Amino acid sequence: MSVLVTGASGLVGSRVLARLAAAGQKVVAAGRGPRRAVPAGIEYVEVDLLRPEGLRALIAASAPRAVIHCAAMTDVDACEADPVQAWTVNVRATEAAALGCRDTGARLVALSTDYVFDGERGPYSEDDPPNPRGVYARTKRAGEEAALLLAPDCAVARVAVVYSGRPGAKRTFASAAADQLLLGKQVRAFHDQVVSPTLADNAAEMTIGLWRSGQRGVWHCAGGSIVSRVDFARALARKLGADERLVVPIPMSAVKLAAPRPARCALDVGRIRRLLGPSVPLELDAALDRFVAERAA
Ligand SMILES: NC(=O)c1ccc[n+]([C@@H]2O[C@H](COP(=O)([O-])OP(=O)(O)OC[C@H]3O[C@@H](n4cnc5c(N)ncnc54)[C@H](OP(=O)(O)O)[C@@H]3O)[C@@H](O)[C@H]2O)c1
Numbered sequence: 001m002s003v004l005v006t007g008a009s010g011l012v013g014s015r016v017l018a019r020l021a022a023a024g025q026k027v028v029a030a031g032r033g034p035r036r037a038v039p040a041g042i043e044y045v046e047v048d049l050l051r052p053e054g055l056r057a058l059i060a061a062s063a064p065r066a067v068i069h070c071a072a073m074t075d076v077d078a079c080e081a082d083p084v085q086a087w088t089v090n091v092r093a094t095e096a097a098a099l100g101c102r103d104t105g106a107r108l109v110a111l112s113t114d115y116v117f118d119g120e121r122g123p124y125s126e127d128d129p130p131n132p133r134g135v136y137a138r139t140k141r142a143g144e145e146a147a148l149l150l151a152p153d154c155a156v157a158r159v160a161v162v163y164s165g166r167p168g169a170k171r172t173f174a175s176a177a178a179d180q181l182l183l184g185k186q187v188r189a190f191h192d193q194v195v196s197p198t199l200a201d202n203a204a205e206m207t208i209g210l211w212r213s214g215q216r217g218v219w220h221c222a223g224g225s226i227v228s229r230v231d232f233a234r235a236l237a238r239k240l241g242a243d244e245r246l247v248v249p250i251p252m253s254a255v256k257l258a259a260p261r262p263a264r265c266a267l268d269v270g271r272i273r274r275l276l277g278p279s280v281p282l283e284l285d286a287a288l289d290r291f292v293a294e295r296a297a
Pocket of ligand 1: 007008009010011012013031032033047048049050069070071072073074089111112113114115140158159160161162163170
C-alpha cells in the first residue's frame, strides 16, 4: 500500500517524498499544477486544494495506508489578505484529508506550525494552550482541530521556520541570508524574535518517524535549538565562512508586516526527542552542516 504525500513540491513535502521513496516505500505525490521537482518513478497526481473534495476523492481512489498532509497556504501575509482562500486550503482541505482517512482507515499525519501560539511566553510544549493570532495561524489551528477530530488515527506535526538548502527549493530566510552573506552584503534580522529553525529534511525525518511510530495527538517536530533570528543568521554566517558582522540586528517593530508575527514562539521538542532518539531533532550546528551540504550538492 502507498503513502499519499500532499504538497509534493513544497519544502517539507518534497523531502518526505524523497525519504519515503529512498526507503522503498510506494508513494503517491499530490501537488498543484504539472509535476515539478517530483522524481521520475514516483506517481504524481495534480490536486488543487481550492477544490478540497478532490483530495477526499483521491484518498478514496488510491486507498493509501497513510496520508502525510504537507500542503498549506504558507504565505502568512497572503493569508491575511485572503482569508477565504486561507480557510479553503488550510482548513477545508485538511478536513477533506481527515474525512478521506476516516472513509478508508488511513492514518493521517498533518503538518502544522508554531504560529498556533501567540508568542508571549515560549518555548511551548504540546500541553500549552494555543492562542493563534492572524489568519494563517487561526486557519492552521482550525486545521489541526479538523484533523484530530475527524481522522480516527491522526498525529499533528508542528514545525517552525522551515529552511532548505536544496537547489530549486523555495526561498526562505536562511537561503536568502546565505546568498547575501556570501556576496558580502548585509542581512537584517530580528533580535527580538526567538524561534526553533527547522531544516526541511529534518522535519521530514521526524514526520516520517512520527507516522511509523503509530503515536497520535500533537507533536512538536522542530529543530533542537532555540535562537533569535540574529543568532540564527550569525551561526549561518560562521558556517559559511562569512563575516558575521554583516548581520544587522533590528527590532520586529522596524518592519511593517500585514500579519502578526509571534515574538517568542520556540517549540519544546523533548517529546519527539524521547520518541525518536536524542539526535533526531537536529541542533542548529548539525542542521546548518546539512544545509551547507545541500547547497553544494
Ligand atoms: N515554511 C515554514 O516556515 C513553515 C513554518 C511552520 C509551519 N509550516 C507548515 O509546514 C507544512 C509544510 O510547509 P512547507 O514549509 O513545505 O511550505 P511550502 O514550501 O510553502 O509548501 C506548501 C505546499 O502546499 C502547496 N499548496 C499551496 N496551495 C495549494 C493548493 N491550492 N493546491 C495544492 N497545493 C497547494 C504548495 O504548492 P506550490 O508548490 O504549487 O506552491 C506547496 O507545495 C505546512 O503545513 C506549513 O503550514 C511551514
